Amino acid sequence: MEGDWTHWLPLRESGAQTDPVYARDPCLPGGRSSPRSRQCPAAARQFRGAARPDPDRRGRQESPARRRTAHRQAGQLLRRFHDAMTGPLVQPEADTVVENTVAGLDKHLAKAGDHLSTTEAELLRHLVGALPGCGPLPAGWLHGDFWERNLLWNGQRCTLIDFERSEPGPRVADFVKLATSLWLDHPELRTALFEGYGRPLSEAEEYALTAFAAADAASALAYGPRHGDPLVTARGRRTVAHLLQEGRL
Template sequence: MRESTRLPSSLATWVESVLGPLNCVRDASHARDNSQVWRVTGPAGDHYVKVAPKPILYTRETCAYRVAIPHLGHANAPVLRDSSAELLALILTAVDGEPLKEEEAPARRRVSHRQAGQLLRRFHDATTGPLVQPEATRVVENTVAGLDKHLAEAGDHLSSAEADTLRRLVSALPGCGPLPAGWRHGDFWERNLLWNGRRCALIDFERSEPGPLVTDFVKLATSLWPDHPELRTALFEGYGRPLSETEERALTAFAAADAASALAYGPRDGDPLVTARGRRTVECLMQEGRL
């Protein structure tokens, strides 16, 4: 086997039992300690091998491949070739494209976001109704309950006035009432949108689970849309409906909770991008009172 890196032996044995002998293995992990992803090539073509950092992430991703991803359509997401609960591993087909970048031409970037909105709507619609509403309620409760822990961990990165503003906004979440619920992606932003110049595909489903659909817009709303409102417009054109007034209020509340989490996690883990996102969200909420 010609390779630029090696799979762990037990993982290699399992992968080759599914795909046959491998000609090349390349590390495709993200720049974080717990990311384990390889691109492998053999007689069956190009595939990705992914080892989940935790059992819950493996469970979420494999469940998403059973429940929601078939609704996305051909070539709009990887296909799950096989999975191993013992190894917490998945074998996925490779999808054409690269993560969206700011350098993409504005017109094509708008097209990609319109397509992304269409894919997200299909994903959200895969499971809806009363069966997922209790999960949405649980997410709201956990968001409210976890806020003080994040505020304490953020420490000096938040003033007392800023912390009070985040508390006030997040405390409004239960008052929003039942929010539209379904299967949500959980990490929906440009890093997980592959674009080949014509077609958008959705990847990385380890944080997928039922919950309030509006939470899937938080990362774009706090990182991208402030500078590119045209991409928000394009995405909701593809999504097929705007957010309701209630969802807009909930989006602001979830963004406030996300800012507290970002300012707890980012400085602690030395992640300047996460820290900057949290800081910018706080400043926006202090000035505008909403996103």
């Protein structure tokens, strides 16, 4: 990538937002345990090096207004990425992601063990179990690891990086990481992102987002404690606590 880009500086209020483990996080829709190297659509190339860097901005925390601008641009880029492959070529794989998410839940709940109470496990089972009832979810080519550390920002323009997890799937799955971390504290960034994306989530996608987040929490609590990873564990606990209180994201 041309120029000296610096990573977007994430907020420091929550450990989940500064979690370096996201680069190898197993908690992905469909129950995948490791990244799968997939060829990105040709459109992905236009998201690399989209703007020239400003070296003087390195290490700075952005203002709230500029941060909203960055997320709005990120939404625009993600929509173009999702639209790069649509229709019958990707819908079957999106349906498979839903099936695998539901099928893999009990395995994650078993591994999570005492890190989930009976009430919590039943809640996650209820939320994820209703996922197929959402019907066919809008499909596209997913980024696969969409969160702030994979957004680069030079003070004026935003670009996306790290496409190694890109693959077909339900579009809503790309919003899980932001929804379970950043958006809980900063709903204005959710608003900005969907302004850029060009449409809000449908009612079915809103429920699917909650269901995918529930599955992600189970996976995080199956993985984090076993691997001594307090950040992943904390992210899972926070999602469960929120779902217990609110019933949805």
